[in-house]
Amino acid sequence: MNVNEFDFELPERLIAQTPLADRTGSRLLSLNRHTGDVAHHRFIELENMLKPGDTLVLNDTRVLPARLLGIKPDTGAKVELLLLKQLGGDRWETLAKPGKRLKTGAELAFGDDGSGNPLLRATVVAEGEMGERVVEFQYNGIFQQLLDRLGEMPLPPYIKERLEDRERYQTVYAKHEGSAAAPTAGLHFTQSFLGQLRDKGVDIAYVTLHVGLGTFRPMSVELVEEHAMHSEYYELNEQTAALLRSTRERGGRIIAVGTTSARTLETAAGQFPGGELKACSGWTNIFIFPGYTFKLVDALLTNFHLPKSTLVMLVSALAGREAIMNAYREAIEREYRFFSFGDAMFIY
Template structure:
């Protein structure tokens, strides 16, 4: 399957640049898959509960976006530099995307008049850098003081209120981007969903580089995903198991939720699901000839086995066979 198969026209003037003040007034297109012809309905997110049934389970990604965008200077020359923190590789050493000239190994960086300093240690295969940070105090507190929330590249206006780029249920800090489907959810909407007898469960997947990285391979099956960390609790695993046992549906809010659920189910395709807190191996923008089958692995995908922590580089594309997720709500 070629990348060109996914081309479509999206006029720039139709890309929203500001969030709605009332989140769940966002438009919602409902696609009902049919054997002969799909049916479409045009609603708003306020109507979401109408499409859920008692006993269904709605699963949300409770990751929280870090203020991972840092603006600073090179020590000595004063040249401007911008970093986007992707993930912590070890204590105080991060994989980052970098913007600036001649940011080589050994380059010293300074942010916030010296409150935070860094040293470039190495170049990553993806074109980023490994940076070791030096500071007094707590890193996260300094990051919240000096950093900014990274916005998607299609958003060209600064947010007046950065809370609009967090879901209302965000809990676990670690993402370089928001799980955007969740931005349309309100407390009132969740109450409506619960009152209908629908379960609500949470997992965590910290969003990484692939949110910002285009697919460059002509054959999409050759594209390699960067690894993202996820956690599914015992409580969520039990809810999913019981939902499936009763023959009800799992509704995933956002593609990041889908990746976590399907990864926990033991799915594999052109990339390998990595579990058990193993650090992912780095790779670059190469497009190798695919050698692995786009088929489910022999690993058990019983819901009872879903409680876990790990890393995933699962890449889902047509004709993937879903094992856990029945319905997707996406942005």
């Protein structure tokens, strides 16, 4: 299967640069994955598409202010680190710019303590195969507090506008810090709207997947099957496992909010083939593309994704490539807002 089969032309003006003032104010395209029928709604109309007994599964990861801007003290050259994964202690896997110049042993400095000394230092201790750099930080005080002070939100490269309110790149239920990017389908929800859904009889469950390097790495192969996903840490606790078992027993639908929730659910299902779903955690590099048979996910709420991305392939696995491409063409014709701060899509 060629990667180009998942390509499409997207006018740059449709890339949402800023979030809407009202989280629930976006548009919503619905796609019946059995018939290919497309319809157009407001996001709040999602309530009418959900049924008592359904379970929404949300990813409660919280985004780190993971972009650090600093210098190489020996040359004064500017450097940038994007924290991806804590490896233990003060060692982190990062993406670095300019990566080629940051060799093992390079010293980096971030911030100023007021007396000309950096608040945070780092040393490159290893170089990865895909351009990653492992760094070890040195500092006085509490690392998380320094990161909150010095770090910026790691907005995707297609967003050029500055984000005034950090919390608009967090879901309202974000809890477990560790992501390098937001699970953006969840940005549409408010606590009030989640309360309305509960009142209707829709259950809410939580999983955790810390979004990592795979979000930032473009596909560099021609054949879909040759792409390797980067590993990301996930957790599904017993409370969620029990709720999902109950949902299955009563005939309700399991609805993933976002591709990260979908990947977590399908990873967990794969741990217990033919058996009862239980709590589990670990690292996943699951890559879902057409031909994959979903084991837990019945429906998916998601945003509109980049051309030729693994995320377009995942939604194509659920609804079929032709149906997705048709839905995307209609979304472009109707000028839906795309990507992280854009409109939503409900595949059922």
